[in-house]
Amino acid sequence: MIDLASLPFDADTMLSGLRPWVECESPTWDAAAVNRMLDLAARDMAVCGASIESIAGRQGFGGCIRARFPHPRQGQPGILIAGHMDTVHPVGTLAKLPWRRDGGKCYGPGILDMKGGNYAALEAIRQLQKAAIATPLPVTVLFTPDEEVGTPSTRDIIEAEAARNKYVLVPEPAFRNAGVTTGRYAIARFNLEAAGRPSHAGATLASGRSAIREMARQIIAIDGMTTEDCTFSVGVVHGGQWVNCVASSCRGEALSMAKRQADLDRGVARMLALTGTTDDVTFTVTRGVTRPVWEPNAGTMALYEQARAIGKAIGLDLIHGSSGGGSDGNFTGAMGIPTLDGLGVRGADYHTLNEHIEVDSLVERGRLMAGLLASLQ
Secondary structure, three states, X not given: OOOHHHOOOXXXXXXXXXXXXXXXXXXXXXXXXXXXXXXXXXXXXXXXOOEEEEEOOOOOOXXXXXXXXXXXXXXXXXXXXXXXXXXXXXXXXXXXXXXXXXXXXXXXXXXXHHHHHHHHHHHHHHHHHHOOOOOOOXXXXXXXXXXXXXXXXXXXXXXXXXXXXXXXXXXXXXXXXXXXXXXXXXXXXXXXXXXXXXXXXXXXXXXXXXXXXXXXXXHHHHHOOOOOOEEEEEEEEEEOOOOOEOOOEEEEEEEEEEOOHHHHHHHHHHHHOOOEEEOOEEEEEEEEEEEOOEOOOHHXXXXXXXXXXHHHHOOOOOOEEEEOOOOOHHHHHHOOOOEEEOOOOOEEOOOOOOOEEEOHHHHHXXXXXXXXXXXXX
8 A cells, every 4th residue: 555644735735726616606506607617627637637528518507527537548447536516505605605714624615515525536636646656547537517406417427437437436525524425315306386376365365275375284294204214305495476466386396315215215105196186276296306225235345445444544443324415426326336425525514604624634535535546456
């Protein structure tokens, strides 16, 4: 094993390189903003000698960036580093969550989920290059634009690229702030729609049938379906247009998560069964994008053991486990390809206005990634 401690990773230098990424806001639904972020990352990888391919977006989302780093076995199965560059934070969030360092923490939109981990992975490649340490396998990086909404436009690209490789490494936030992810729960999304009958809310209130009221009733019912094995939640609701009109339409989105595929399948059936008409209001549930359950196979566990040995060499006691949050690792792991997720940085409060990383984890996770890239065969 190479002497990872000798690689001159430096947290301050890494923060300087990461800052432009974090300050390039890239919410999923703003394709132009995501593409600006992808262009920024592409430039940094091109400086490292990567051959860059830009893949056009579809369905209103941004595109993808695929970077292949020079290698004598280029074109043969190797290592895929898969990450997303979209965030949940709308443009303008920097005004509320500006880049700032406070002691051992650094704050900013998307810094933990998952720009910090993506940058640490690139720094690992850069440090190996500077040390003239050749990776046994060719390395490809794929950055995508739509993970935060279930990867509706790029799942096929991720799966196709994964199928061309032996291993997939995903620098999502660290598992339980100390380890790596070796499995993920199944996740299904649903579109909800209530259609009622309009009326004047003052003069003829009783003749209307409120779609908002029906949606509210169904939200309570959906939340009440949650069990230990399968959870349900409604996270988006839009309804009505005029306060003096009984709302004739209301739309929403729901999410279900389960530890096992069979539990999710039963949950999907329960959700779809809510479709029907009550008191002249029709409620319709349609299925959205789904992430399959990823249960670790022998290949993934062997990959974890290798990461654990690398971690031990750099002073880490690397735990592992399955995570409730979905990622693109769901797809590659479910394909049976050895996948190690949660290789990104430590931190807390992602998807909030307190999102931050622990600065020392940039070096820690960079070394871990470098060790994997330098030893996987």
